[in-house]
Amino acid sequence: MGLSASLQRRWYGGGAPSWWTRPLESLYRHVTASRARRFREDPAAVVRLPVPVVVVGNITVGGTGKTPLIIALARALAERGFVPGVVSRGYGGSERGPYLLTGDDDPARVGDEPSLIRQSGVPVAIGSERPEAARLLIDAGCDLVLADDGLQHYRLGRDVEICVIDGERRLGNGHLLPAGPLREPASRLDDVDFVVVNGGSPSSGEIAMTLEGGTAINMHDPSLTAPLSEFAGRPAHAVAGIGNPARFFASLAAHGIAVHGHPFADHHSFTRDDFVFADGCPVLMTDKDAVKCRDFARPNWWRVPVRAVLAESFYGAVAERLQQLKS
Template identity: 40%
Template sequence: MHEPPFWYPENGGTPWAARLLAPVGALYGLAGDLRRRLVKPARQAVPVICIGNITAGGAGKTPVAQALGRHLLERGEALHYLSRGYGGSEKGPIEVHSQWHASCDVGDEPLLLADIAPTWVSRDRPDGAQLAIHAGASVIMMDDGFQNPSLAKDLSLLVVDGRAGLGNGCLIPAGPLRERVGSALKRAGAVIVMGDGQRADRLKAAATRRGIPQFQGRVIPAPLPELNERPFIAFSGIGRPAKFFDTVRRLGGTLVQTIIFSDHHQFTEEDAAVLMDQAGYHEAGLVTTEKDFVRLRHAPEGSARAVLAETVKIVRVRAEFDDFAGLTALLDARIAARRAEPDAGPAVTPA
């Protein structure tokens, strides 16, 4: 699905469509609040860290989870990732193996995370956490799951897109908010703003009033010199494809066409054939995101998707922070505090 334009109005304010849907959004918010009150979170024997957001769509959670995961691995932690596996058919709990699992099985993000550390997909988060612990996890990091109350979290980091912010400030479906700002901040250990811009100022101000630490970050693309050699067609099926197209241009790419698919779109043979036909017509190359590429990399040999996977250029990204030392100090301190509690599991000595 694509985000409706009234979620992020250019001139601010609350569009009529959002006002019309506001009562439905209020019910959505009440249902979420009620669920969080009724469900008792399952506490685990190891620290649980949640990287979540307050809006639907991409906010930069996965690059944040990758960066913090690498930090924990460098400290000698046996990090395991846990994800719902949005867009995949597997209910789990199941360990992700990037060698043979496809995104249609486990979703996009788990395949990216599995390249870093053991990753589990489970619709039932406590079941997935138990398997991770049984497999040797000393820390569990959740990619998303901020609104899911089934698993007790020791630290929740709330990630927001600095350019998109909170949109029109309304709850789904009237706006992009998954829950009310005040409700989310009660459970947030810190706010991470990814990308420059003023649209996250409302959330930052609310966090400041509550004394919640804030960190500024951004997604940095790796250089791709091939973009300067010929014109390109950029295609993507992610939450905010316009950000990706802007990134390609900033890297020096000349785009003769942009093609948008729905978020988490599973590419078909027809899609691949059309993309390659368009590239031939324009005498252009094809470029996409790393998250889109994982939906192509296990295509059957000889298929149009496999040919596309062999030829497409990939823009790879990483998260960078103004105060990474401060962010990791907060993370490490919370893990240490959790282990100092009476019911904590065995401590791990950092390498």
């Protein structure tokens, strides 16, 4: 078992943190608290943009469903009269920015999540300095900035904070890195405006979110689609380089598919060599992974898009907060 897998087993399996992680956790806690305090006590260090900023992030390592939520939120706010754009660090890509995506960019350059968001039709800018990247969105006509995975990026001022939690794994053992999966203490949830829970059973005051996706789209010929029920009763390879591959595998198994799961690290850079399956079975993957494999996709490869489903009242509440900022 590798170090990462061993740590995650302890984080989410109920075991006590390894002894060597506890002093590192204390150091991480000190550094994180000092950094947050610096921006809290020095307003001049915070960059305020001339448009509202909504941050969507999490306080745990790994995927929680931020990208589908970002896409759904951008569409919902566009329907309410806003012109949203998304700013991202561009994790996993080589571009340091600031750079405004064109829609034809190589995910290896701009990152898989920004590519997927731009593919949905939402303007996206990336950069290691997010305030500078966000200004590209404003120059392009956006009157609202959605910051992807920006809860800990305190340099960028924000008006609304949304934290997404994996409803099944929640906050794991509640410890900070590397003793646990937390980027910030659990008390950070008290400061955000909305806590969105992806799956599981949300607690009082939390916003329920589900990911729905029952259709597969052929990656070699996108005109071909098939309901997941057509794959039921037979084996299929499921490939996932996301924060929680097990969630994707379980969603396929729920449709009666005999899943052969192939988990990879989050943001894995796929190559043809990752798909040496000689049995000819269908290969199913997430949209996030598919954007990195489209150039060498084969006829039996399928992507399974999902959409975030939340109560309309959530979108209305966010829009109301933003309208209050204008008045």
